Amino acid sequence: MTYNHRARRALYFCAPEPTKTMDLQIALLLGQDGIVNGAIYALLALALVLVFAVTRVIFIPQGEFVAYGALTLAAFQAGKVPGTIWLLLGAGVLVALIDATIAVRGGGLRRLPRIALVNLVLPGIIAGLVFWLEPGKLPMLAQIILALAVVVPLGPMIYRLAFQPLAEATVLVLLIVSVAVHLALVGLGLLFFGAEGSRTTAFSEASFQLGTLTVNGQTLWVLGASAVLIVALALFFGRTLYGKALRATAINRVGARLMGISTTMAGKLSFTLAALIGAFSGILIAPITTIYYDTGFLIGLKGFVGAIIAGLVSYPLAAAGAILVGLLESFSSFWASAYKEVIVFTLIIPVLVWRSLTAHHVEEEE
């Protein structure tokens, strides 16, 4: 035995515990975990790119919709009335008051019935359904639709209250307002749902054997639903008039307005979509993980890293970036769990350096 061998053996016995090597089984499991999380980040990254492209708002409260969607559904299943219903009614009344005042001052009395219908009657009907139907006893699909009906209208209402009056402001002002909205929504979330987390029942308890890998049904639901949603968004932007209007607004606000596209409509529509994507993502992951009133922020932030990789413009790149974040997170939690977040968020730095070196920098006209 040479000196070298002996030293190595001595080292082996002195070392606290040799690092466990990764076999194929573990790599597959980690890969599966990373892709599922990545799929959710991808959905949020798409929503962030959409909102930023159309309204120039970096939508930090995106994550709150994840928590609101999941916790509203969990409240239904626990037989409680979710606090979000009061937020919906309150925001509706506020929007109706503001819009009605503007309509009356501007002499547009004919707009009043529509304002009342959208902001007062519809939330009222949704609240009525929640109170009288005992949503916990309904089939899963009906519960999900009802939870979405409670949370999604909050998107356009938030746009109306917080962002529409500032639509022409700078990106920085919009970002500051965005942070304020985020803080307000997190605080309300604590008030509505309490500090402890909740889970919802799984869409399906089935699990499949794929070689040596066990895949449970909910995982497939997350992947399938994410894929469907992404394709549906692609079709929406490519094939429908509203989708094209959003794209036009994203490319050139003034030009779009000259062509008769209302930027207010575009803003509200993009926020509706963002709220829908957020709430639905929350409902998808709530059976796999415990959701807290403030869980959304971190999930949203990881979606944001994905969106940054795409420079906040490209949808396919954002989705790919988000999946990369999911995989990186999963594998780093195996290798160095204490540094997981550091590794994930440090990813931004090389990406930013690379982007600023390669991309043509366009000065914003501010």
Add this chain to the structure above:
Amino acid sequence: MKLKSLFAALLSTAAVSLAYADINVGVLVSATGPAASLGIPEKNTFALMPTSIGGQKVNYIVLDDASDTTTAVKNTRKLLSEDKVDVIIGSTITPNSLAMVDVAAEAETPMISMAASARIVEPMDAKRRWVFKTPQNDVQMSTAITEHMTNNNIKTVAFIGFSDAYGEGWWQEFSKIAEARKLKVVASERYNRADTSVTGQVLKIMSTNPDAVLIAGSGTPAAMPQKTLKEKGYKGKIYQTHGVANNDFLRVGGKDVEGTFLPAGPVLVAAQLPDSNPVKKSALDYIKKYEAAHGPGSVSTFGAHAWDAGLLLANAIPTALKKAKPGSKEFRAALRDALEGTKDLYAAHGVYSMTPTDHLGLDQRSRVMVRIENGKWVAQK
């Protein structure tokens, strides 16, 4: 006219001196932010405390520190300078309490912390003279766990904890005691309270095949590693810390947390304690009061830490009142001395007997091993 204004002036001075006679208790809890699940039951508990002690009116001024150290220090200064409090109870978590030690000592005002770490009252020095605490030290709980492990023939343990002060504190205490007791720690993993997946950490733990896993987290987030362990087919014993002792943990954990062992304050299983246990009566007393106000099953061990702080005060204030008037420097010093002189006080979490070097004053009567059986906490012999 003159007489009238004189009368008014007299009245107002009387009112001022009356206000000064009140005892002002400044309370700082983490009712929002990451520690909200601990801070909210504490906050609720202050509403149940006596409003008059030793014939004096007691005002509780409750502020929130949002689980944030800077806010905790800011609000402590506010309580001291604006509300002229005689004593401070708070905060919920260790980092905040440690930061407040300097502020309280500087103002020569006694402070009772509701946070776990032993570092808040140890080692005793000129500043910590003013500081007391009610929750059991981490080291007491770690000892209980390692004792239980060695008694049950466990040789290898894996550790997974929060990547914050709570997890790190446990890791330091537990790894030290485990080594002394010849337990082999085969893995040490971390995760975040807000993580949506711990698959990576759990796979790593399972690849080391430990006899038991210790999860050092608090509240419902501590259920996640356990659910993942069960999902991946782990068959060994699972230990949790006293941080999970509330009913939300059972709700979220469901059938996956069956058979879990944890050390906890006696208040968690008060009804199951033998009548000979001195803590039973005082613990049940708190549970009855809390559940009368917030509904059956709503009580948690965290609120009981606040209750115990209140009991310490109620016990010390009459002694201090004999020496000085509330609102004065002398009263605060007398209150500190009286707190330090606490002897055999039966509270919800144990029996407090303080000394000049021990400002916690709890012994082994302050902990029991508990097992989760059929969704209930069951005390172990």
